[in-house]
Amino acid sequence: MSAAPIARVDLEGDIAVITVNNPPVNTITAGVRAGLRDALAQLAALPQARAVLLLCEGSTWFSGADIGEFSGPPKEAEYRELFRQLEQCKLPVVAALHGTALGGGLEISLACHYRIAAPSARMGLPELTLGIIPGAGGTQRMPRLIGAEKALELMFAGRPIEAPQAVEYGFIDALIEGDLRAGALAWTRELVKQGKAPRRTSEMKVDPVTATPALFERLAAQGRKLFPNRTVPSLAIEAVQAAVRLPLEEGLLVEDKLANQSKVLPEAKGSIHVFFAERETRKVPGLPADLKGRRIERAGVIGAGTMGGGIAMCFANAGIPVTVVDTTQEALDRGLGVVDRNYGSMVKRGRITADEKAKRMGLIQGALDYSGLGTADVIIEAVFESMDLKKKIFGALDKVAKPGAVLASNTSTLDVAEIARATSRPQDVVGMHFFSPANVMPLLEVVRTDATSAETIRTVLDLSRPIKKTPVLAKVCYGFVGNRMMEGYAREAQRMALEGATPRQVDDALEKWGMAMGILAVFDMAGVDVGVNVHKANADKYPPDPAYYQADMALHAAGRFGQKTGKGYYQYKPGDRNRYDDPEALALIAAKAKAVGVAPRQHTEQEILERCLYPLMNEGFRILEEGVVLRASDIDVVWTSGYGFPRYRGGPMFYAEAIGLKTLLDGMVRYREQFGPMHWEPAKLLVELVKSGRSVAEWERSRSAK
Numbered sequence: 183m184s185a186a187p188i189a190r191v192d193l194e195g196d197i198a199v200i201t202v203n204n205p206p207v208n209t210i211t212a213g214v215r216a217g218l219r220d221a222l223a224q225l226a227a228l229p230q231a232r233a234v235l236l237l238c239e240g241s242t243w244f245s246g247a248d249i250g251e252f253s254g255p256p257k258e259a260e261y262r263e264l265f266r267q268l269e270q271c272k273l274p275v276v277a278a279l280h281g282t283a284l285g286g287g288l289e290i291s292l293a294c295h296y297r298i299a300a301p302s303a304r305m306g307l308p309e310l311t312l313g314i315i316p317g318a319g320g321t322q323r324m325p326r327l328i329g330a331e332k333a334l335e336l337m338f339a340g341r342p343i344e345a346p347q348a349v350e351y352g353f354i355d356a357l358i359e360g361d362l363r364a365g366a367l368a369w370t371r372e373l374v375k376q377g378k379a380p381r382r383t384s385e386m387k388v389d390p391v392t393a394t395p396a397l398f399e400r401l402a403a404q405g406r407k408l409f410p411n412r413t414v415p416s417l418a419i420e421a422v423q424a425a426v427r428l429p430l431e432e433g434l435l436v437e438d439k440l441a442n443q444s445k446v447l448p449e450a451k452g453s454i455h456v457f458f459a460e461r462e463t464r465k466v467p468g469l470p471a472d473l474k475g476r477r478i479e480r481a482g483v484i485g486a487g488t489m490g491g492g493i494a495m496c497f498a499n500a501g502i503p504v505t506v507v508d509t510t511q512e513a514l515d516r517g518l519g520v521v522d523r524n525y526g527s528m529v530k531r532g533r534i535t536a537d538e539k540a541k542r543m544g545l546i547q548g549a550l551d552y553s554g555l556g557t558a559d560v561i562i563e564a565v566f567e568s569m570d571l572k573k574k575i576f577g578a579l580d581k582v583a584k585p586g587a588v589l590a591s592n593t594s595t596l597d598v599a600e601i602a603r604a605t606s607r608p609q610d611v612v613g614m615h616f617f618s619p620a621n622v623m624p625l626l627e628v629v630r631t632d633a634t635s636a637e638t639i640r641t642v643l644d645l646s647r648p649i650k651k652t653p654v655l656a657k658v659c660y661g662f663v664g665n666r667m668m669e670g671y672a673r674e675a676q677r678m679a680l681e682g683a684t685p686r687q688v689d690d691a692l693e694k695w696g697m698a699m700g701i702l703a704v705f706d707m708a709g710v711d712v713g714v715n716v717h718k719a720n721a722d723k724y725p726p727d728p729a730y731y732q733a734d735m736a737l738h739a740a741g742r743f744g745q746k747t748g749k750g751y752y753q754y755k756p757g758d759r760n761r762y763d764d765p766e767a768l769a770l771i772a773a774k775a776k777a778v779g780v781a782p783r784q785h786t787e788q789e790i791l792e793r794c795l796y797p798l799m800n801e802g803f804r805i806l807e808e809g810v811v812l813r814a815s816d817i818d819v820v821w822t823s824g825y826g827f828p829r830y831r832g833g834p835m836f837y838a839e840a841i842g843l844k845t846l847l848d849g850m851v852r853y854r855e856q857f858g859p860m861h862w863e864p865a866k867l868l869v870e871l872v873k874s875g876r877s878v879a880e881w882e883r884s885r886s887a888k
């Protein structure tokens with residue numbers, strides 16, 4: 183028996199229905215393209231057909247191009263030919279979309295003559311966020327359908343839009359309520375009845391009103407703002423301008439050239455690297471392939487503070503009931519009040535409905551003791567950062583939690599193995615390090631101890647999917663991956679402030695380079711006191727450097743805790759998100775510099791970047807060498823998804839190779855000569871790689887071969 187074809191052709195009265203079925207998400211693989219070519223060829227044998235309806239089976243229309251083909255030879259020409267055949271079809275071709283149509287998935291519909299969609303369908307052209315431009319006709323057909331301005335706005339936004347909005351944009355002709363196949367057939371029959379002919383995008387012209395020089399200028403400025411340090415928006419504009427100027431076939435060749443040009447840009451390489459790196463993190467060599475995680479149907483959270491509330495929201499958002507425990511009714515009310523307000527603002531912004539809010543709040547239950555936790559499949563502790571307290575709590579959880587429940591700590595700095603030893607089941611104990619705000623930040627560091635079982639690891643990695651987190655598996659070490667690398671980065675930023683660089687000078691340099699927020703502004707946001715408390719509690723772990731994190735100490739001593747006190751490295755005004763320079767902060771830091779013997783100096787932008795980023799990357803090599811993470815790209819995921827490192831620079835490990843490992847090593851050595859070895863010792867692995875001329879990937883391969 184032969185397998186069912188990927189694309190099936192059925193005659194329904196006088197409509198030829200092409201149904202594609204390529205589970206799970208109808209990716210446009212080589213097989214799908216071949217199937218479609220074949221299906222189009224079969225139409226010739228159906229003289230009674232008056233129109234063609236293209237549908238996909240399963241959860242979605244063509245979700246997108248095959249990302250596995252990214253690294254192979256260019257496929258644009260093949261797409262172009264297939265879409266040309268579709269568009270040149272003598273019968274009207276109707277595309278009926280449902281689910282999510284992104285990139286190539288949306289572009290294929292643009293080559294059809296009419297487009298209809300389920301109201302819940304979503305569609306978009308996210309290529310620019312990967313540093314590339316749409317390469318399957320999107321830059322040529324979309325402007326013809328909706329105008330140059332809207333087409334570029336859609337590309338710049340990157341995010342998919344909902345079907346009703348697509349109707350407003352003008353590239354979806356109608357919404358089909360109810361059963362899509364039946365509704366689409368009826369719609370197509372009506373089209374035939376009205377005698378509608380094929381409506382080929384190639385025969386349309388871009389509306390000149392949407393493509394004036396002034397509009398392109400505005401869009402170019404918008405592109406620079408939305409995509410700083412990147413050339414991809416200007417390539418997209420160039421492609422759209424070709425659509426205005428040239429016939430479709432010629433415009434497509436321009437698009438092809440620009441798409442291939444975009445793929446080799448460093449920004450595209452960095453973004454694509456991160457895109458794939460995020461898909462790798464759940465793969466754990468050594469875990470049996472058939473190992474199943476445990477089912478998670480109920481959750482518990484200990485502590486209704488900043489983190490506990492956000493974590494509870496993650497579960498409620500996933501439809502998992504969660505019990506939140508705190509010590510007093512007051513703490514509970516305060517914590518759940520914050521959650522309620524967070525959902526309230528999501529309703530206000532139109533992100534969820536009031537009903538949805540009520541449903542999610544209904545999944546969160548407050549409690550003052552552990553009696554409700556006996557049915558929880560996972561319990562996450564998020565109380566104050568105190569080893570004694572956490573051990574006490576884990577000891578108590580050991581008594582109430584059901585066998586096999588995952589017991590997790592959200593600790594940022596404490597030894598998870600020691601916490602695990604407070605229980606009789608260390609195999610079930612793991613770190614789940616969320617980032618603030620926990621309901622928003624995608625990163626989840628999953629910290630395993632030597633005792634954590636494979637099943638627990640699998641369970642947590644699987645759980646990260648419904649709670650919408652990107653997990654990165656790490657071994658126990660101080661600061662895990664992200665905060666450990668942050669140590670040198672922030673240390674130098676503070677040190678430069680002591681040397682007389684203004685906070686704005688430091689932060690501007692970092693932000694201009696691409697960090698989401700300068701590190702000193704981050705301290706103000708997170709609370710200068712939070713950092714100081716961690717440092718005071720862990721003083722024994724830090725090097726004997728009198729200037730170490732002393733800018734923080736100076737501000738802290740003056741009660742400048744950052745945004746929450748209206749003053750920190752900067753000054754803040756109520757109801758105003760701007761940060762203002764503050765001579766008082768500069769004076770406090772300068773006085774501290776004098777007291778600890780740091781001499782003033784001038785800083786170039788380059789020095790600021792090097793002194794912040796080199797120690798950050800250097801520590802990454804140590805983390806890799808020690809086997810704290812499974813692979814270098816996991817470090818890149820930590821920094822791009824949790825610390826505002828620009829995705830288009832690929833993450834610290836990717837960036838180290840982009841600038842050259844030798845450049846990094848030489849820089850470390852240069853600063854070691856200038857500032858001494860205490861903070862500037864190059865990582866052994868970095869030295870070794872430069873000496874042997876190997877790349878990180880080569881080293882990883884040789885290591886796994888051992």
Ligand SMILES: NC(=O)c1ccc[n+]([C@@H]2O[C@H](COP(=O)([O-])OP(=O)(O)OC[C@H]3O[C@@H](n4cnc5c(N)ncnc54)[C@H](O)[C@@H]3O)[C@@H](O)[C@H]2O)c1
Binds near residue numbers: 487510568708
């Ligand atoms: N705030 C952050 O940015 C952040 C980020 C990652 C991890 N963490 C870690 O998460 C944990 C919590 O931090 P936070 O910022 O949410 O603290 P928080 O002070 O906002 O909240 C702690 C909560 O725990 C409650 N609590 C204290 N003892 C308790 C007990 N015995 N039983 C039940 N509840 C108890 C407190 O009443 C309070 O509501 C810490 O381990 C912290 O290191 C914090």
